[in-house]
Amino acid sequence: MSTTFLRRARGAVVLGMAPVLALAACGSEGGSGDAAGDGSVRMLVNITDNLTQAKWEELVKPFEDESGIDVKIEGPSGQSVAESFPALLAAGTAPDVIESIVPGPDTAPEVLDLTEYEWASGTPMADLYSTDGTINVVGVGMQAQSLMYYNADLFAEAGITEPPTTWDELDDALAALAANDVATPIAFASDWATGVQVQEIWHPQQNVSTPGWQQSVADGSSTLGDQFQPVFEHVADWIEAGYTTADDVATDSGTQEANFIAGDVGVYPMGSWFSTTLAASPPDFEVGVFAPPVDDAADVPGPMGATLAFPYMVWKGTANPDGATALVEYLTTDDAAIAAQAEMDSFSREGLEPSSNEYAGMVQELSDAAPSYVVPGNQTVGDYALPVAGFNPKFTELVQGLWQGRPPADVAADLTAWYEAEKLG
């Protein structure tokens, strides 16, 4: 009887422990690709309509053939690479190479210092994205952020002969579009896009008024509210005039891009990556691009907001540092790899053949004409980083209040209050 009991108990224990053992087995593999000694490199990348898994595989194939290193492409496990990387770090399964994000205050200590690598200092914008001379992220080029795509046919029909260069001219252009029954004279989109777009249209004037404004905010000589209230007032005026409606901030960027391509939108603020989308689905009207306006015509053209295209970081804890750095070196310095990435998502780079994409060509002209490149506020790396995390999500949340009738001064005050609370940690 008791023997039967003991046998049953033993069986129950074994059966009960099976899932635990299985879980333990699942979690036993090391994070780095080389942990198992297979010489591979895991790379966490952004997956989008332009940047597909297949294109990434194709991009790294020459490197794999040349080096014998197997590159394992992984998409984000969460909503984005920015969300996934810290989670993977916490889980002990961090990838060897991380693409599409730049180091933040929390992740910077986990990223390999690339300063000692000679090739790293020669990559585009390495200085602008370095922190106290330390390079821990490298990229393949520059993506212009401050761009206003416009429907040239609608402009012509509304009697607008030249793209606007000052805020007054832009207001006049939007009024003319509205008077000509254009459904959406200027379009914004929901989620992350609202914040990015409002920042984009303000980059030039903001950096004319306060060069290095992030540092002014950080040292207390300015506030985020002071920095952004003027653009909030511009946007509030447009909302009041009906040039953009609350529906905009409930419409995702993909749909809003389709609306532009369908000819329903006069002006669409968006980064250079939109030129790739336009090239993939060319509209049946003429598209133009102009730089966001400045207050005074004497300041035209203003500085261009610019971000690092295809940023790459190497995890400090990688078991295969040589393989990981070799991969990043290949991706950021090999001509064929750079050209392949430019096809995936257009960017500009000195020495890079001009893109056959006509829209990217227009963007390139504007970038070349800009007196300087400036780091947007949502970038978390380098000497121009705001000392807070989550700037764009909070900025987006607050700025969407303008479409709900909140006064610009209140939105600006809330932005300042958020910064003051967050910088304390």
Place this chain on the structure above:
Amino acid sequence: MARTTTTRRGLVSGLANGLMTLPAAAVYTGLTVVPVGYAVYYSFTQYNGIPSQAPTWVGWDNYVRIVTDPIGDLRPAAWVTLVIAVVGAFLVNGAALGLALLLRRTTPFNTFARAVMFYPHVLSALIVGFLWQAILGPQGAVNNLLENAGRSSWPFLSDPDWALVTLVGVIVWAQFGVQLVLYLAGLQAVSPELQEAARLDGANGPQVFRHVTWPALAPTVTVTIVTSILSLLKVYDVVLGLTNGGPGDATQTWAYEILAVSFANNKVGLACAQAVLLVVVAGILSFTIIALRRRAEEGAEAVG
């Protein structure tokens, strides 16, 4: 001598039974107790979740921050969550009970209808959010139909108040299937003889429901209210798919604040404090509801 043997046998039997609970206890401890313990510990620290960077003990600072809410983002989230939990629980249970009464008899149509009613719950909450966004968004199916009919579009997702109403509606649609099954099971336990006796005594349908069916359903009602409120308190996926918390912060729930704001910004200490508070609130609510429902359940026993 015989008693000693019996006692020893009882002890061995008890020990064996105890041993049999060990695997389950180990799994439960490993997968629930330990993580919750860590969450409580982290809630008293400043920690970014990266193992190589040690947590810093900050005592009650995270809880103070939640209470003082210096940037005014947690109170609105608490309010949105309260609205979803209270209004949602009322609607979920109302809809589930009403449909359960309609579908209680087993017929081919009712069997098919039950499956249809339960179907939304099978879908991933995230998919439900995206699905309804495609239906109710500014350029969704409904607004396209309205515009084609010459009507102005409806701000289901672009107006803060309407977005919250829409969110509650979508959550109810997605969640009432489970409660429906519970009510159907509860109705099976209601004595047909008692209902028949009440009818013979001259009671009409509503009277039979009020005096016989409803009291007999009391234990089921307690379970459904508690389970629905608990699931509504931690609504996150639907929010992500439907509104992503917008417009502005109009539909940001407490769980959204934890997962999409605090965790996303690597504020693991603060997120854990928010999660601990959510567990405490859920516990208080659950025990309060159970205590309040005890008398009703005693009445149910009397009916049974």
